[in-house]
Amino acid sequence: MLSQQLVNALVLGSEYALIAVGFTLYFGMLNLINLAHGAVYMAGAFAAVAAYRAAIGEGLSSGLALVAMSMGGLLFASALGMLVERVAVRPLRQAPPLVFLITSIAVYLVLEQCVLVFFPNGANPQVFPDPFALRSFSFAGAVIGEVQIFVIVLALVLIAGLHFIINGTRLGRQIRAITADPIGARMMGVNVDRTVGFAFALGSGLAGIGGIVEGLNFGSVSFTMGFIAGLKGFTAAVIGGLGNVYGALAGGFLLAIIEVLVSGYLPQGAAYKNVVTFALLILCLQLRPDGLLGTKKSSRV
Numbered sequence: 001m002l003s004q005q006l007v008n009a010l011v012l013g014s015e016y017a018l019i020a021v022g023f024t025l026y027f028g029m030l031n032l033i034n035l036a037h038g039a040v041y042m043a044g045a046f047a048a049v050a051a052y053r054a055a056i057g058e059g060l061s062s063g064l065a066l067v068a069m070s071m072g073g074l075l076f077a078s079a080l081g082m083l084v085e086r087v088a089v090r091p092l093r094q095a096p097p098l099v100f101l102i103t104s105i106a107v108y109l110v111l112e113q114c115v116l117v118f119f120p121n122g123a124n125p126q127v128f129p130d131p132f133a134l135r136s137f138s139f140a141g142a143v144i145g146e147v148q149i150f151v152i153v154l155a156l157v158l159i160a161g162l163h164f165i166i167n168g169t170r171l172g173r174q175i176r177a178i179t180a181d182p183i184g185a186r187m188m189g190v191n192v193d194r195t196v197g198f199a200f201a202l203g204s205g206l207a208g209i210g211g212i213v214e215g216l217n218f219g220s221v222s223f224t225m226g227f228i229a230g231l232k233g234f235t236a237a238v239i240g241g242l243g244n245v246y247g248a249l250a251g252g253f254l255l256a257i258i259e260v261l262v263s264g265y266l267p268q269g270a271a272y273k274n275v276v277t278f279a280l281l282i283l284c285l286q287l288r289p290d291g292l293l294g295t296k297k298s299s300r301v
Contacts, residue, residue: 003142009253009260011148011217014155017252018210019233021162021245022081022203028179028243029196032097035104036084037207038230039111044077044208045128045221046115051076052129062131069129070154073208080111081204085197108226115223125222128215147216158209159249165202166245175199179243207233228274235281241291250292255280 019041026034051072055065088107092100116122132146166172174195177185186192214229215221232255240251259277263270284291 001141003140005260005264007142007144007148009257010152012260013253013256014151015210015213016232016236016255017249018155018206019229020236020240020248020252022207023234023237024242024245024248025199025203029175029199030093032100035101035230036107036111038226039108040077040080040204041207041211041229042223042226043080043111043115044073045211045215046119047076048073048212048215049126049128049221066131070212073212074205077208078201078205081200082197085200090193112223112226122223125220128220151213151216158206162245171198232277235277238281239284239291241293244293247291247293
């Protein structure tokens with residue numbers, strides 16, 4: 001039913017939107033495409049698994065374990081994003097974009113292999129905890145799991161928090177200033193290095209929550225999950241308009257709606273939904289390369 005597909009699209013769109021924000025922040029501030037972002041998303045999901053297991057091992061309730069899981073994924077991904085920025089981005093900020101693009105691929109592979117080698121049994125998919133024990137209810141013809149309600153509410157809270165940070169805090173003003181004119185922002189006293197580091201922490205933390213959304217929605221995570229998810233997040237950012245946070249959010253939900261409708265209503269649609277996704281990317285680059293909410297002169301956060 002359409003109502004069920006709408007619920008599925010909201011959950012999937014939450015994941016894509018949370019990943020896409022990082023891509024658009026990095027591109028808007030530095031004019032760089034960070035393909036390591038998908039690995040940070042994956043690492044955040046694995047950190048959440050480890051945090052949940054540790055919380056249960058300490059005898060905490062499922063509710064507290066859920067909080068520990070969310071905070072573990074968020075904080076680990078944020079710290080990892082700041083580390084990537086300090087080690088792999090800042091030294092190459094003045095290098096040609098192709099140099100950083102290649103470096104980001106290398107960073108992705110390093111992070112993926114670290115999870116494979118150092119996470120216990122990391123080579124195999126990890127069962128993701130379900131604190132809601134598959135509880136669900138029916139509404140308007142759709143079966144809605146409590147985990148889906150949690151995911152949607154969490155995403156909406158984070159999006160509202162992101163809106164507040166971008167528009168109502170000093171950090172947000174500094175991010176917008178660097179996006180508009182990095183040289184002018186530095187001349188006005190903005191600490192560009194620190195602000196970029198915080199932006200990487202923000203985008204990476206949201207990606208880590210995106211990894212948790214993936215795990216809760218599908219019940220497992222694997223060390224290879226970052227590749228396709230990263231490409232989907234990048235596609236959402238391009239469709240919405242690289243450099244525009246609200247474009248990234250809109251692109252994420254639009255992409256999810258298209259995928260869900262293709263999977264649900266076309267014969268064997270699930271088998272080639274990725275084909276439709278990346279064909280849409282090609283079409284967008286041809287017809288509107290600046291994205292739905294992008295501008296030709298400069299994108300804005």
